[in-house]
Structure formats: C-alpha cells, structure tokens
Amino acid sequence: MNWDSTPTDTAADGRLVGAAADGEDQAVEAALRPKSLAEFVGQERVREQLDLVLKAARQRGATADHVLLSGAPGLGKTTLSMIIASEMEAPIRITSGPAIQHAGDLAAILSSLQEGEVLFLDEIHRMSRPAEEMLYMAMEDFRVDVIVGKGPGATAIPLELPPFTLVGATTRAGLLPPPLRDRFGFTAHMEFYGPAELERVISRSAELLDVTIEADGAGEIAGRSRGTPRIANRLLRRVRDYAQVKADGIVTREIAAAALKVYEVDGRGLDRLDRAVLEALLKLFGGGPVGLSTLAVAVGEERETVEEVAEPFLVREGLLARTPRGRVATPAAWAHLGLTPPQGGGTGGTGQGDLFST
Numbered sequence: 001m002n003w004d005s006t007p008t009d010t011a012a013d014g015r016l017v018g019a020a021a022d023g024e025d026q027a028v029e030a031a032l033r034p035k036s037l038a039e040f041v042g043q044e045r046v047r048e049q050l051d052l053v054l055k056a057a058r059q060r061g062a063t064a065d066h067v068l069l070s071g072a073p074g075l076g077k078t079t080l081s082m083i084i085a086s087e088m089e090a091p092i093r094i095t096s097g098p099a100i101q102h103a104g105d106l107a108a109i110l111s112s113l114q115e116g117e118v119l120f121l122d123e124i125h126r127m128s129r130p131a132e133e134m135l136y137m138a139m140e141d142f143r144v145d146v147i148v149g150k151g152p153g154a155t156a157i158p159l160e161l162p163p164f165t166l167v168g169a170t171t172r173a174g175l176l177p178p179p180l181r182d183r184f185g186f187t188a189h190m191e192f193y194g195p196a197e198l199e200r201v202i203s204r205s206a207e208l209l210d211v212t213i214e215a216d217g218a219g220e221i222a223g224r225s226r227g228t229p230r231i232a233n234r235l236l237r238r239v240r241d242y243a244q245v246k247a248d249g250i251v252t253r254e255i256a257a258a259a260l261k262v263y264e265v266d267g268r269g270l271d272r273l274d275r276a277v278l279e280a281l282l283k284l285f286g287g288g289p290v291g292l293s294t295l296a297v298a299v300g301e302e303r304e305t306v307e308e309v310a311e312p313f314l315v316r317e318g319l320l321a322r323t324p325r326g327r328v329a330t331p332a333a334w335a336h337l338g339l340t341p342p343q344g345g346g347t348g349g350t351g352q353g354d355l356f357s358t
C-alpha cells in the first residue's frame, strides 16, 4: 500500500463523538479494518452489488470499473477501498482531493500506477478544476495529456496509462460535477448503521482488541455511536479503559453506561455541546424559534460550531428543526431532556427568531 496523504475528510474536532478521525483513531484503525467483503459489517445492498462488480471483473480477467463511494465520515469508505484492492489482489495507492492541487500532481500519480492498481481518492470533491478535467480523460481513455511549456508555445504530450480502478470517496456526492459522476461505473451511497449492525462492529472490534464484552455492553455502546463505526470503535476504547481501571475488565451494560457517563455521552449519543444547545433552546427560548446567532451566544460558542458541529446530528435525530424563522425544538427534544413543553405545544418561542433568524 502506498499513502500519498492522510485520508481525513475534515479536521478532527476533538470530540469523543466526532466522526472525523483523530490521531488515536488513525493509529488503531488499521488493526480494526475488515479485510474482506465477508468481514465488512452491514451495508448489505452495497456489499452485494460490489461483490458482483468485483467477481465479474475477476472472471473476465479485467480491471474493475471505477467506483464512487459517498457517505458521512467514518462509515467505511476507506475500508471498502482497501477491500476492493484486496479482493482484486491489486495494490492500492491512497491520496485525497486536497493533496492534488495541480494537474501535474495528478499526472505524477497516474503515470506511476501499475496495471490494475486501485487509486483511492478521498474527498474527491475537493480536487482542483484542472486536475478534475485531467481525471475525466484518465478515467475514460486511460490517457492524459501532459502540457509542456507555457503560452502559445505550450504542447500537449499524450501519455498512455495502464488500466486502473479509481475509487473516489466523498461526503458530498451532490458537489461532484455530473461529467465526473458519470464516469464511475458503480456508485454506492453508504447509510448510517443501525444499532444491531453497530453491535456487530463493536463485538468484532472487542475481539480484535482482546476485550471481553457482554452482548448488552456492546448494545449500550452501539446506541450511543451515532450510526458510525468509527465512533463505536472510539467509544469502545474509552469503555475498555474504564472497565480495566474501575472494574474487572469485563464490559457489561452497567460498566458501558457508567463509563460513557464519565465522558458525558448520553444514551442517544449526544455530548455536552449537543445537550447545551438543546437545553438553551428549551430552557431559555421555550423551544424556539430562535436565531442561530442568539443560540450560539447563549451556549458560549461560535455560530459555525453550533451550526456545523452540533446541529447536523440534532437535526438527523429529529430533535431540532431549522426553519426560516429560526431553530425550533421538536417534541422529542423535550422528551429527551425530561422537560415539559410550555402550554400550547412547546414551540411558541420568545419571538427572538424574528429578530435574529438566519
């Protein structure tokens, strides 16, 4: 395997329930990654379709079609790209969109690929436009034009490439220009994992990490993992520490719950920041509507932090809604914090949404 850069989607935000990889994740993830499609937990449809694509290519003795994987960070895009390479018994080269700022960067990578090699391009939506255009031709015709010289004297020298499989990964498939999207033979959207699937991810990782875990213990961690294997594995490591220091090392449901209480991750996977946002919305603003700026001031955070770090999960969980008049809590938010909505439905608000809504 050949790493051109570290494949992370966004900078790690330092939260235990953040989906981007942090330093510790990167160190242990290699050991926890499933090595084959059979070992890869969940995503049944994607797995079945990919299995067909790869088997058919193998039977024809051909290089597999280009594959586009979309989905949130930590759902297994990098893992799947490595599985594609190992199922095709091909080497893999890993790079990312932000690492390819010039077409020349891409030309250098492409021209050094071996026949059949898998090129994993993480955050493909963040590649520069000239590199993207070079990629079109490389994907379709296995050829690139290398421009030599500048201005009127510049000439394009065609360079033949060996057939390769591009595996592109993106958190934002909608941001990809259609000509790029259309050049992938197979596109898979990865969904968040259900609790039973996460339980299997956790039990599997526990075995690899030599941690004794009861089924209830894995279930307790799964429910707090926000549908994301990376978070499940991270929570498992923190629970393991607690079980080792405070108990006999065995992860039971009680131990998992006690450990995650210490780390302020609640039964639904909300952390301190998520709960602070919800509490402010409910207790200070009667459930909203309230403008984002006001809400951010109330919790002592930047607007962007509330909007980009806390809100997406609260919205996904159906606890908060973004409306034209401002942020509004749902009945589920009142129930989750054990509070009673004010008479009249709980979203009457303070009227501040009108002043500050965004």
Ligand SMILES: Nc1ncnc2c1ncn2[C@@H]1O[C@H](COP(=O)(O)OP(=O)(O)OP(=O)(O)O)[C@@H](O)[C@H]1O
Residues within 6 Å of the ligand: 007, 008, 009, 010, 019, 020, 021, 028, 029, 030, 032, 033, 034, 039, 040, 041, 042, 043, 072, 073, 074, 075, 076, 077, 078, 079, 080, 122, 201, 229, 230, 233
């Ligand atoms: N289906 C799965 N079964 C078991 N473990 C998984 C699965 N999906 C992901 N994991 C584990 O979760 C961790 C994160 O996965 P991975 O790095 O592949 O995610 P990603 O989608 O590429 O994230 P990013 O977008 O941040 O690069 C890895 O340790 C991997 O082992």
